[in-house]
Each structure stands twice: as C-alpha cells, then as structure tokens.
Amino acid sequence: MSDQEIDKGRRQFLITLSSIMGTVGLGFAAVPFLSAWAPSAKTQAAGAPVEVDVSKIPVGGMTVVQWRGKPVWIIHRDSDMLKTLTEQNDKLRDPECKVDQQPEYVEIPDRSIKPEFMVLIGICTHLGCSPTFRPKAGSVDPSWLGGFYCPCHGSKFDFSGRVFRGVPAPINLAVPPYRYLSDNIIQIGVNSKKS
Numbered sequence: 001m002s003d004q005e006i007d008k009g010r011r012q013f014l015i016t017l018s019s020i021m022g023t024v025g026l027g028f029a030a031v032p033f034l035s036a037w038a039p040s041a042k043t044q045a046a047g048a049p050v051e052v053d054v055s056k057i058p059v060g061g062m063t064v065v066q067w068r069g070k071p072v073w074i075i076h077r078d079s080d081m082l083k084t085l086t087e088q089n090d091k092l093r094d095p096e097c098k099v100d101q102q103p104e105y106v107e108i109p110d111r112s113i114k115p116e117f118m119v120l121i122g123i124c125t126h127l128g129c130s131p132t133f134r135p136k137a138g139s140v141d142p143s144w145l146g147g148f149y150c151p152c153h154g155s156k157f158d159f160s161g162r163v164f165r166g167v168p169a170p171i172n173l174a175v176p177p178y179r180y181l182s183d184n185i186i187q188i189g190v191n192s193k194k195s
C-alpha cells in the first residue's frame, strides 16, 4: 500500500469518527431540552381530576381538596342549611344565579347535583382570599343564618355560595365542573351529563 493510500484511509477514518461523536453529542445535548418540553408528572397531576368520598364528610361539616391549585370545598349540608336557601333571596345579589358561575347541570338554589353535597371553589370573587365556613346562626351578624364569610373585606355568601348585597364581592362563588362516579364518590374536574 502506498503512503498516499494510507493517508487517504486515515482521513476517511477520522471523518467517520467525528461524525459519530457529533451525533452522540447531539443526542446527549437533546435529552435535557426534550425533558424540559415534556410536561412533568407533577404538572400533569396538578391539572388532573380529583376524586372525593363524600360519605366521610360529617353532616353539617365540610372538607377541602386541592384541584388545579385551588381549594375546593365539599359541604355536607343538613336540612336546616338547605332550608335557609329559600329564606333570604331579597338579601342576595344574584339569587337566581344568572351570572355564569356554575355548570348548567346543577339545580338552583342548591347549585349542586345532590342538594346535600355542595361543591364550591373556595376563592372569594372580590380579591381572591379564601372565605371561612361560618355555619352557626348569628356568628357573623345578628341576622346571619350561616354560610361563608370572607374576613379580608367582609364579603358574605350563603350555604350555596351566593353573595349577599352590599359587600365587595361582585358575584357568587364558582361551582367547579364535577360528576358522581357512584353514590358516594364525586370527581372534580369532569362535567356531569345533564339528567
């Protein structure tokens, strides 16, 4: 083999080697970018529907779960709480729930699929504080029949999350999409079929 042929063979070997190294390097470099583009499991979980066993909530009590980074309340309303829903319409800003703050398949004034279980996003419609659950009559003012009170600027809501007149919150609390998977399990984040 001549010197010229040996040089040619070596040059071809070096070209092939650098081509392989370049491809491998690109592969390693691409992995972090692809990982950054793919939504993390945590991000996916944050937007996922949430299931709640409502049989564990005592009558008259409530539980709070997180859905899409927001607090969602599930209140197990007793018969006295439900009775108040028709007793103070004249004091509410939007008793018929004309503002679109609930899915179309909930009943009014219950704003729920089953009257005894109220599902609400626990964020005040004024400036976003989380109101407090005040079920006891008279615990906010002498005429108070129970509901939710936002201590930030004094907004008041009834047991269906409907806002009272004369407070800073402009509209009712929001009802998230939800459905029943069985008698006791609700899934927050997925719409129910209208019955």
Ligand code: FES
Binding pocket: 124, 125, 126, 127, 128, 129, 150, 151, 152, 153, 154, 155, 168, 169
């Ligand atoms: S944030 Fe609730 S009253 Fe202002």
